[in-house]
Amino acid sequence: MSAFAEVTERKGSRTRKRRVAMEPARAPRAVEPSVSPRERLPYLLDLYPLESPTQTRLAPFFDALREGRFVTTRCRKDGKVLWPPRIVCPACHSGELEWVDLPTTGRIYAFSALLAGAPIGQEAELPLVVGLVELDGSPLRLFGRFLGIDWRECRIGLPVAFEALTLPDGRAYFAFRVKP
Ligand SMILES: [Zn+2]
Numbered sequence: 215m216s217a218f219a220e221v222t223e224r225k226g227s228r229t230r231k232r233r234v235a236m237e238p239a240r241a242p243r244a245v246e247p248s249v250s251p252r253e254r255l256p257y258l259l260d261l262y263p264l265e266s267p268t269q270t271r272l273a274p275f276f277d278a279l280r281e282g283r284f285v286t287t288r289c290r291k292d293g294k295v296l297w298p299p300r301i302v303c304p305a306c307h308s309g310e311l312e313w314v315d316l317p318t319t320g321r322i323y324a325f326s327a328l329l330a331g332a333p334i335g336q337e338a339e340l341p342l343v344v345g346l347v348e349l350d351g352s353p354l355r356l357f358g359r360f361l362g363i364d365w366r367e368c369r370i371g372l373p374v375a376f377e378a379l380t381l382p383d384g385r386a387y388f389a390f391r392v393k394p
Pocket residue numbers: 289290291292293294303304305306307308
C-alpha cells in the first residue's frame with residue numbers, strides 16, 4: 215500500500231503543488247534490551263550504563279571488564295591517561311585515543327559509608343562502603359565501591375585490588391576489594 219503526500223514547490227514567485235508517493239513506514243527493528251524486564255529502570259535511575267557497541271563507543275571498556283581486565287583511554291597526541299574512558303581528549307580535543315591497561319591495585323584515598331538510602335537494587339546490600347582509590351603508579355583517583363570490609367574497619371591507606379563483576383543481566387562493572 216502506498217500513500218501520497220502533497221508538497222508545495224516554490225520557484226521564484228511561483229508555487230506549484232505536487233503529489234509524491236511516500237514510503238510505507240517500517241516497523242522498528244527489535245533490539246534485545248540490555249536489562250531484563252524485571253530489573254528495567256528509567257535510564258537515569260539505572261546505576262549501570264548501557265554497554266553494547268550500538269549504544270556506546272566505550273563498549274571496549276565493558277568488553278575488557280568481561281575478560282577481567284581494567285582499561286581506560288590514553289590520548290595518542292599528548293599521552294594523557296584519561297579517567298573515565300573518553301572518546302575525545304578533554305585537554306587537546308583529539309579523537310585519537312587508544313586503550314591501555316590500568317594498574318589493578320591501589321590504596322584507599324577517601325571513603326564514606328552508606329548506612330541508609332541505598333541506590334535502587336542495592337537496598338539489601340546496606341551498609342555500603344564507597345570512596346576514592348589512588349591507583350599504584352598512576353596519578354588517577356577512581357571512585358568505586360569497596361568490598362570485603364565492614365565500614366567500621368575501613369581506613370584511609372588500606373590496600374585494595376580491582377575486581378571485575380557481572381550483574382545478573384550479564385552487564386559488567388567493577389569494584390575494589392580490600393586486601394586482608
Ligand atoms: Zn590529548
